[in-house]
Amino acid sequence: MLLKRMLHLLEFDKIKEQLQKHAATTLGKEKVSELLPFFHFEQVAHALEETDEALTVIRLKGQAPFGGIRDVRAAVQRSVIGGMLNENELVEIETTLHGARRLKKFIESVQADDEADVPILIEHCTQIEPCNALEMEIRRCIDRDGRISDDASPELKLVRNQLRSYESRIREKLEQLIRLSDNQKKLSDSIITIRNDRYVIPVKQEYRSSFGGIVHDQSASGQTLFIEPNAVVMINNQLREAQAKERVEIEKILFALSEKVASYSDTLQLNVKQLAMLDFIFAKAAYAKKVNATKPKLNQNRYLRYDSARHPLIPSEEVVPISLELGGSYDTIVITGPNTGGKTVTLKTVGLLTLMAQAGLHIPVAEGSEATVFEHIFADIGDEQSIEQSLSTFSSHMTNIVSILNHINERSLVLFDELGAGTDPEEGAALAIAILDHVHHIGARCVATTHYSELKAYAYNRESVINASVEFNAKTLKPTYKLLIGVPGRSNAFEISKRLGLKASIIDAAKRQVSSETTSVDNMIIELEKTKNKAERELAEAKRIRNEVEIDKRQYEAERQTFEKEKDRMLKAAEQKAKDAVEFAKIEAESIIKELREYRKNGVKEHKLIEAKKRLEAASPQLVERKQNVSKQKTREKFAIGDDVELTHLSQKGSIIEQIDDGEYLVQVGIMKVNVNASQLKKIAPKKPEGERSFISVKGNKPVVKTELDLRGKRYEDAQVEVDRYLDDAVLAGYSKVAIIHGKGTGALRKGVHELLQRHPNVKSIRLGREGEGGLGVTIVELR
Incomplete structure (x- = not known):
């Protein structure tokens, strides 16, 4: 309860x-x-x-x-x-x-x-x-329009073929009757219609005997009779028998599917x-x-800290964030001040956010806020501005408070709104102090609001208790709803009265009636507010400076990254230039080898030719590609004779023809044989023969998949499901291209379908239909 x-x-x-x-x-x-x-x-x-x-x-x-x-x-x-x-x-x-x-x-x-x-x-x-078996069976038996498919069973397919045959014969005979020129004047309209599930024609009342047959209905005026001519009575009977067989077969299919669902x-x-x-x-x-909520840090220390907390039910453009903590330096917060200042909203914000966090909801607070888990959360909140202060009101609140006090423990959060209100101010303040003392002694966390000035001094005389108030702007005569922790509230009655035009002499006389202690307390509160406002301004300035430093830091980091990118670009350009030099050297080498061959024809010794090749290889520039974030010590890869490899330092491809030692191989590169270290080789995977591809074999019955899907008139949510399912079916059917019909309309359905298609794993590309394909109302989809 x-x-x-x-x-x-x-x-x-x-x-x-x-x-x-x-x-x-x-x-x-x-x-x-x-x-x-x-x-x-x-x-x-x-x-x-x-x-x-x-x-x-x-x-x-x-x-x-x-x-x-x-x-x-x-x-x-x-x-x-x-x-x-x-x-x-x-x-x-x-x-x-x-x-x-x-x-x-x-x-x-x-x-x-x-x-x-x-x-x-x-x-x-x-x-x-x-x-999957149940899903596919239902899909096989029932089409997307909720109609039992002809292929649901052989018997149903046979019956439906008979139905179509009977319907065709009936229409053919009736069309012959209504097309006869002699019958044109006898008919109210040259149409074929249905009455009582039988095909009929509309005949003028005076020509009833011209057609014979059975009258099934008449128009409201009685001038038209809907007659089933004798020529089609027998076929209509056969049609009705076939329809009855169809219903029986459909029931058998539905029962079979229902049994499968039950399994x-x-x-x-x-x-x-x-x-x-x-x-x-x-x-x-x-x-x-x-609501721009965040996940609070959760602790078991009965400690909560809500930074920039917002009441989630107040519009974002109106809500004023509050910040408070409870369970650290203090266990009880007493919020004082006049009514309509926002005290109750603060109380509800603390209670509601705690409930939301304990229900697993993120809460509208700043990042880094903390929440805890209470075993009990109790609240006594009433709208004291809208109900008459009377003994019955006091009794109602006190009954609720008594029930709360009977159930609280050290792991409770207690929220009191206008504690002690509804009775004599002196007695009410005394009760409020006694209740707060009791709650504090038990160890529960408590937030209480009150307009009793006696409770302003309460926090100063108790450990782990702090005053708070909601700021009030005396110039505009309106509350700012900003929570001030550590500053008790004041009534502002004299300032408000002065602003409203009350004579200064009356205000001075009223001030003389206030005790010196009360005046001292009010002066102290004013000084506290000034000190707190100054501290907040300094804090805001510190945050501004910190933000500027953060901006400078981010700018520096961005510039550093730009520098690194430019450095990498220049290094890559240099490497490319070196590679070009290597390529040039290779061309030059091939030219020299060609010349050497000519020399060999003219009597140059073979060993001189080999020595010339070695000098050319030794003269080739050696480049090492620059890699980022790769360990220098790499596991040496093993190669076998015949392996296709890439020479990473020359960007050339070759094949292994001999292993010289554990870390060096002889590689055939074009017409050249080159000694290469294993660290400069990379194995190339053999290519698959062209035309080789995978096929999926699907056993059992499956529905015939059309090459187009019509979404016109569908809601986007249902269209999503149909497109996804249809693409699966199309891929299984082996289609390479299908059409999605979405219509032109407002374009919203087309846009949604395009977004789905662009991220679908089975879609290779999409385009709008061309002339003759449906134009903007159709999307052509190429499947992978």
Whole structure:
């Protein structure tokens, strides 16, 4: 009861309403509606971490795909007890299975690409078991429009062929009747229509006997009769019999599919559970992104520090951030000052953010903020500006406070709004002090608001207690809603009255009525405010200087990186120049060798020719490619005779013809044989013969895949699912090119389809249709 009241007072239900808007499925929305804060450290830490993982995935990959996923638990349960599922229910099961596979692949790709470590999400994905056989069987039997396919069974295909034959014969006979010139005047309209599932023609009432047959209906005026002529009565009867056979066969197919669903019931129920959890987790992440929330550091020391905390239910352009800590230097904060200054908002901000953190939600605070886990969170908050101060109000608040005091311990967070209000000020202040003393003695963390001046001195007389106030601008007569820690609030009554035009003599007389102690306290508060404002200005100046230093540091780093890039560019240019010199030397060498051959023909000795070659090899420039971040000590690669290799220092290719010793090989490069160190050789993998490719063999029945997919009239979410599934089918069918028909319209569907196609692993390229292909309404997709 206390928890429910506390959640209501701190408006946690409104946070859940906002959170539900980010859930993609009814499964996720249901999970959000069940959300409650945790009160154990491990649970809170796990819930915060899973939200952080989903936020990382969104940042790297975009929003997770939940299209096609439906709540199929009721349908699955009906199949278990022997019920027959209809076509729509089966299609929803199939799209849910497809959507689950797609979502699992999406999340696993983050881990597989080493972009981020998301163990909690991967654990949920691991528990999603594919039901490929069930998915493919439903897809084989039911087309995308929810109609049983002709190929669902041989019997159905035969019956439907008969149906089409009967319908064709009936239409042919009726068209012969209505085309006869003698019959034109006897018909109200030259059309064939259906009444009571039988084909009929509209005949004028006075020509009823001209056609014979059966009257099935008449117009409202009675001037037109819908008659089934004798010529088609027998064929219509045959058609009705075939239709009855079709219904029986469809029921057999639906029952068979329902039994198959029942055999997968445990897996389907588990999959739905994991899909609900994943949608819930990604909803938490999407909400965190929307309100610019961060993951707080979590501790077990009953210590919280919220920097630049914002109440999530106040519009971002209106909310004033507050900063406070509790559980470090002080355990109790007493916020004093006049009403309408923002004290209650501060109290609710602390309580609501603590609830959100313990529910696994990121909270709207600055990076580096800390949160803790309380076993109990209690709140007594009332709108003292809108209800009459009376004994009944005091009794109501005191009843709630008594209940709170009976349940608190050292691991509790207690929030009191206008503590002691609703009764005699002197007695109320005394009660407030006694209650705060009791809470402080137990060791609970406490934030209390009050307008009693007696509590201003309370913090100065107690250890681990501090005053706070909400700043008020006496010039504009409006609160700034800025929280001042360490400075008690003051009423500002004299300043406000003076600004509103009250005579100075009256104000002076009023001041004389105030005790010297109160005046001293107010003067002290004024000095504290001045000192705090000065300190904040100096802090802001220090932050400004630090920011300037950070900017200079980043600029220096950018310039250093530019310098390094330019240095690398120049080195590469120099290396390229050297390589060009080598190439030139090689050409020159080949020319010399050609000349030497001529000399050999004219009697030059062979050993002189060999010596000349060696001199040429020795004269060749030796270049070592510059590598970054590579260890100098590399494992020496082994080569075999016949291996194709690349000479890395010359950018030439050759083959091993002899191993001279452990680290040197004789390599054939063109017409030259060169001694090369193993460190300057790189093995080249042999090429696959052209035309060699892999084929996937798919056994069993599969649906015929068209070369085009029509998305016109579809919602983008459902279109995503259909495109993804269709591309899988097209690849399995061996198509190299397909067409996606999205229509022209506003272009939104086309844009979404293009974004999906551009990142799909099976898509090689896309283009809009040309003249004769559908133009802007069609996208031609080339598959890998």
